[in-house]
Amino acid sequence: MSANLPTKDQALPHYVKEGPFDPYADDQGTASSLDEASQLKLMWWRFKRHRLALFSGIALLIAYFMIVIVEFLAPYKVHTRNIDHIFAPPQSVHLFHEGQFIGPFVYGQQMTLDMTTLRRVYTDDKTNIQPLRFFCHGEPYRFWGLVEADLHLVCPAEGGQFFLLGTDRLGRDIFSRILYGARISLTIGLFGVITSFVLGIVIGGLAGYWGGWFDLVVQRVIEVLHSIPTIPLWLALAAIMPADWSPLLVYLGITFILGLLDWTGLARAVRSKLLALREEDYVLAAQLMGASSTRIIGRHLVPGFMSHLIASATLTIPGMILGETTLSFLGLGLRPPITSWGVLLTEARSVSVLALYPWLLLPVIPVIFVILAFNFLGDGLRDAADPYK
Template sequence: MSSAREKDAATDIADPDSGHYVNPEPFNPASVEMLTPEQERYYQASQWQIMWWKFRRHKIALWSGVILILFYLNVPFAEIIAPYTANERSNDHLFAPPQKVHFFHEGEFVGPFVYGMTSEIDIETVKWVFTEDRTQVYPIRFFCRGSEYDFWGLVPWNFHVICPAKGGTLYLLGTDRLGRDVYSGLIYGARLSLTVGIIGVTISIVLGMFFGGIAGYFGGLIDSVVQRMIEILRSLPELPLWMALSAALPVTWSPVWIYLGITVILGLLDWPGLARAVRSKLLALREEEYARAAVLMGAKPGRVIRKHLLPGFTSHIIASATLSIPAMILGETALSFLNLGLRRPAVSWGVMLNEAQDISVIVVYPWLMAPVVPIIIVVLAFNFLGDGLRDAADPYK
């Protein structure tokens, strides 16, 4: 009897007025508001799933991501996609204009083809003048054998997605002063121009997370030293510093080493901004209970930062890194344009724009400015993508 009474008393609550125990009202399941399937799905979702749902609503950022994926899919297969190799020359087609693709010849459907070109020198303007020869029809070939190349510099091959016909040419965006195909150069140039941002940002993230992590976690003297170092680097003019360091690279280096040198320079000079963001986040997160619990359990500072603090704002780091890539692409383009970065035989969009330094050349041969178009598209796409990721990672939006 007493045990039953004790069991009932365990469920009673004390009345603040009388001090006696009273039995509360029985639980009624119907009084609880039921969650809809959509609400249950939201509350059970992980942080990354919620970010993806928010990111999908940002249509411009979503399409920008698709465009960037298409650009980067071309990077490993540049040799296959381009109709010519990057430095293949044609002495008979110097500064040749873009060839138009036709489908009908004399009223009959032929399929995609180009007409042949005849050239002669204009004595008055001292330049080559090209005209279409409509008696020569050259069908465009697909998935064909063409110019030989070494795939990734390793495997000899000659397979192309698109090729000119036997005895014909296929200059979709014209040629430069040495008769090199501009369209093929754009495809090859994407390999260096797009990867320099990815590798440079990787270096920047590693340095930014390291210096920002130790400054935000330890504080005190270490924080002051890192902050002063960041202020010194950010006070220096960025472009002249890039130019000075790039000019210091030995001219005897191979294009690969020059590329690595430019990438390291861009990465070493871009980490202060990310380091400050990491520092400010760690200053707030290190006072959280889970961080203090990890310290009391004997976790070392490196493990606390790496395992407990940094994962809390990884999404913000990704968004910040995405916004840093366009600056590095523009930095490489500017250095190569000024002949202080990559040089032939290496091909990047900046190296190709080096051909268009003379305004008179641009007026006569405007197709040499073709690399400007993919640069604008990629930079805008990265900026829109970064905005979308930043909004998706913001817990207050």
């Protein structure tokens, strides 16, 4: 029977085996690596086990990288009009023509007008093959408004058209406008979160650390803001912005409104954390050494639950994006010439137009994708930041 017993090394789990410390042994590390690992490294090990959150994080990184080079990715500029292709449907990309491999190409389109519904009807012209060009010189643009360039990832054939997601009422390419709109919709969430975090951490931190009358006033203000319906409050604040403001000022105003109304939840979370942490011995030691309240909060207390703040940020950003989309869709947010996903969806407000040209609703797809990705990422970060998991 003794011959069948496991050896000492076999009986021990892999994470408590004896031997030199190897930080790259596996995802969990050895016993000594777990003891010596920082909080961020422990979070990373737990986060990697959440596959859906990991894939969502990678997808969001790709999306934010794309908005940096959107001029290169978009076949057309954001306001380029193709007056001969108004309300053109999405074009399919083909590889074969009559059994013969040609490569990526689209068929030319012929337009007729339906006199019954007054709908523009486009049909593929199988005799007009338009090969797609890649890494090509096409419509000139100013990269980030600074550098003249004309290099695109994909271009239509000379004299041809390429509308992957169709065109709108002015003949503008919807795919290109979605890419340009991502730059506004994705960044407005980041800037809104920065505003929200500054207010939430400062106000909630002071309320939790000082307590007393200041905490009482902050809690009553938060309760008043929570008692007001969100969308009417958004509409009221957005409506007071002057109509003659420049697009940049409107963008900054919407960002500030979204951040101004979203700090309350974070402030309550920060307050509850600081109420518990301010009784710790190291806070008393810092006070006896003469540290100011600002230094104690910023240097000693806030870093203690920074992982919770990171998870909260990823769950707050999609709310900001939805807020901008809602305001712009209702006509009280961003306005042309600024292009965002909410502005693009204003084209789909009419049921009659949407019934004839359903591809105008396609900008809702990236909104759904980004919201789900941020929610999955936030769930993964929240689980990774939980010390009891």
